[in-house]
Amino acid sequence: MRIPIVAGNWKMNELIGEAIDLAAEVTRRLDGASPAEVVLCPPFTALRAVGDTIRSGPPKLGAQNVHWESQGAYTGEISAPMLRDLSCEYVIVGHSERRAHFHESDENVLRKVEAILAAGMRPIVCVGETLEQRETERTEEVVRVQVENGLRGIGDRLRNAVIAYEPVWAIGTGRTATPDQVQQAHAFIRGIIGEMAGEAVAGAVRIQYGGSVKPSNAAELFALPDVDGGLIGGASLKADSFVAIVNAAR
Numbered sequence: 001m002r003i004p005i006v007a008g009n010w011k012m013n014e015l016i017g018e019a020i021d022l023a024a025e026v027t028r029r030l031d032g033a034s035p036a037e038v039v040l041c042p043p044f045t046a047l048r049a050v051g052d053t054i055r056s057g058p059p060k061l062g063a064q065n066v067h068w069e070s071q072g073a074y075t076g077e078i079s080a081p082m083l084r085d086l087s088c089e090y091v092i093v094g095h096s097e098r099r100a101h102f103h104e105s106d107e108n109v110l111r112k113v114e115a116i117l118a119a120g121m122r123p124i125v126c127v128g129e130t131l132e133q134r135e136t137e138r139t140e141e142v143v144r145v146q147v148e149n150g151l152r153g154i155g156d157r158l159r160n161a162v163i164a165y166e167p168v169w170a171i172g173t174g175r176t177a178t179p180d181q182v183q184q185a186h187a188f189i190r191g192i193i194g195e196m197a198g199e200a201v202a203g204a205v206r207i208q209y210g211g212s213v214k215p216s217n218a219a220e221l222f223a224l225p226d227v228d229g230g231l232i233g234g235a236s237l238k239a240d241s242f243v244a245i246v247n248a249a250r
């Protein structure tokens with residue numbers, strides 16, 4: 001039995017005061033009971049405040065990025081031990097926005113995954129094809145390279161990783177992949193994990209869907225056999241819509 005995981009990726013939004021209000025409201029509405037593991041990923045600047053706010057409630061704390069070295073001369077970067085020090089339990093890596101705007105490669109993703117696991121946290125590894133790649137029928141090829149290269153050599157430790165399938169054309173566009181497209185991609189990814197780490201690990205790894213998940217489509221997507229919750233962008237910035245999405249994992 002895989003416990004679904006719903007994570008809010010707040011991206012570069014929310015000043016500290018706003019972040020505290022949003023985290024408090026989500027925690028209050030979940031009221032101690034949640035059908036899914038819930039993770040809030042605020043910007044670095046609000047991690048401490050959000051961590052304090054959710055301490056006694058169900059949400060866990062996640063970060064949106066990390067550097068692969070644990071310390072040193074890397075001006076402007078944040079390390080995995082620093083995130084662990086703030087009680088982070090999850091870190092998003094390889095988000096398509098980081099791949100597109102900040103040249104995050106699969107090699108970088110792998111180094112970050114290693115650093116996150118070594119610090120005792122869990123990576124949420126994002127993969128997904130662009131519209132052009134889907135239209136030229138390269139979805140599986142692209143996703144296979146991202147999964148194989150981003151998680152190379154992780155082996156059994158893959159149990160502690162979460163994979164987020166996020167078709168780039170569905171992120172922030174209001175355009176969601178169809179249930180058929182989502183199930184197909186998730187089953188494909190689970191198959192690759194099986195090749196890399198064996199069937200037991202493949203059966204245990206959670207694969208989230210991300211890309212314009214809303215209260216109106218979450219239940220249908222989360223009910224798919226290989227979908228274990230979601231990575232939520234825009235709809236995670238309102239407690240109403242985020243909690244409705246969490247409850248759709250029931």
Ligand code: PGA
Nearest residue numbers: 171172211212232233234
């Ligand atoms: P979206 O973002 O829900 O706003 O499409 C998802 C994501 O980028 O993780």
